[in-house]
Amino acid sequence: MGRSIVIVGAGVIGLDVALLLAEQGYGPCITVVAEHLPGDTSINYTSPWAGANFSAISGGDANALRWDKYGYEHMLKLAEEHGTEACISKTPSFEYWDELPSPTKIESMAEYLKDFRILSLSDIPEGCQFGVSFTTITVNAPRYIQYLYGVLQEQYGVQFVRRKLPSIEAAFTDVSTKVVFNCTGNGARHLPGVEDVRSYPTRGQILLTRAPQIVKNVMRHGKDYETYIIPRPQSSGNVILGGYMQKGVSTGDTFSSESDSIVERTTTLLPELLTPGMEILAAFSGLRPSREGGARVERTNIQLEDSRDGIIVHNYGAGGTGFQAGLGMARDAVGAVEDVLSRLSREKSRL
Template sequence: MPHPQTRKYNVNILGAGVSGLSTALTLLEKGNYSVKIIATHLPSDLNIDYTSPWAGAHWRSFADIADLAQQELDTVTYNRLAYLAENEPEAGIMYLTGHDYWEVKPKDFEDVWFKRLLKNYRYIPKEELPPGIEFGTTYTTVSINSPKYLLYLQEKILKLGGTLERGTVSSLKALARIPHHNKDHTKADIVINCSGLGSRTLGGVHDHQMFPTRGQVVIVKVPDELWPKAKQYTMEQYAEGSCMGAGTVTYVIPRDNGEIILGGTMEHWNYQEAPCELTTKAIFERVVATKPDLFSKATILRSCVGLRPNRCGGVRISAAVDQLDWNEGWNPNVLVVAHNYGHAGFGFQSSVGCANKIVEQIEGCLEELESVRSQARTMAKL
């Protein structure tokens, strides 16, 4: 029986959003995996069913103060994004100042856990708060130009020998059957489902805990003389006691290309693809009211809609040795079947941590995979 670290494993990944791309890159950096991504939509595509390019994407963790596991996922990701902001501008990540505003200060307010991670965390003095805001905090964070970052991940994957293939897959079984074009092992040893909302209808998964949360945003540009100030400003604004609830949420996220994302909406179970003009107007007016010095002269470029891949019960990150086609008797065609999906609106800010976690779980299954395959081959001969 070969040792798991002495052979190369074929991996088929379903989905080319930030979760699928990050998982692929993490595997390829390990060195003993041949990785193929299969996806209906690839980086540079724009489609309502392809969520990642629409993301405003700044790092602001919403992990509960007691949720140490999610905090670790977000911390790992932030450290990687900060490294890219400092060293690889082609990734589309930049430092800026984050602002959290509350219209009414939450009762029994506690400092967020990431106070110890991010630099320059402080309360905003009353005289610096926008009209209608009772309480606020500020800190240094990063924003992500999501379409640019997806292309950056794709390029890194291709340079390391990974492949991306456009295709629509109806089931895990079909995913496992897609061959790798190498001389030694043509079949997949590992399949990873990173299909987001697609997990609701994917054969072999049918996860009915998945549901869409529609988000509409407005993309604007400010006059050139305001851009140096605007590119340093990102914010989220909440009503009393709320934090990313249903309905409306006001936020501003600049990208390194001079565009600024204004948001937004949180509409559960809404599949409407076309932007609503009234919503565009309302978003713009809310942002201008909060920061008129920056946005009263902004030009609206376009409105966009994306569907966040939400999941009751939170993210699914799991890996197990499984046999997708159960026939009578022993069948040596067993695989590691893994899942990394259900990130709602927080896929970018935990993407690296989640990729590391699923790869760790996969590697924990390899010895069992070899053992089960060896046993199946022995029993098949009897």
């Protein structure tokens, strides 16, 4: 039964799918196949480079709002129960907008965000039209995915295989495979059998700094930029500063001019960074797996070369919201194959 469920991709999106399935008892049935695994670094492996936090950066469409709410509630619980080992933390957050967000977005946030409060104009930066404060979740991205990696293997018996697949169909090599979850992120654009032309990278550059005096999350959402300050849990005072949202840019290079801009914007937004001072440790860039029209969570069928029918659940394209939307996306992805999972449960019970 070990290859009944194959998940292609071991970023936070694939790990979230594995986690939800494992919590339902399918751990020994799951094999995660990926070119890169937690602990690796590559420009083609996005999750370790993330800020990461729960923020209002997501869209205002129904799916994004629903995924955000589900993800927030579950990660808040995780922070309360396993925050130290998972390297996630509840953190005060202040977010500002240069342009007023939609009423739907504001109403949705107010419904579930803990300690949510709309700020007065006198309490927000000059040039902003709207601001809120609430309790957010900040995430030490590389250590968090390593935590999930360990839990999935040690607690749930999930198998991991390091392999770059030549096509999505190759995930069905084992005849016992019933369903494949395609969580390939940026790989979805070029992976044979998927080749989604709507997929594209959105490059970001961040600075890893040491500023232990910063214990709050601060973000400014502009029309064509994002500025953010995210303290990194369990890191001895490290803080992530960003950033950039460069659609269609795929270089992993970093640029001093962009680092200078990040420092200027973040210290203007939060002058406490300079008191008593911060140390810049490194600059990094990452490629958010974005998609025109939003993330794709969809069940499809393919005809395999040996005449079997293959069931694929596509689950990718979250852009910069993978850590907060991933669990909600995973719930929809898993829900799309409830019939397959029910049959699998019956087969397990007969063994």
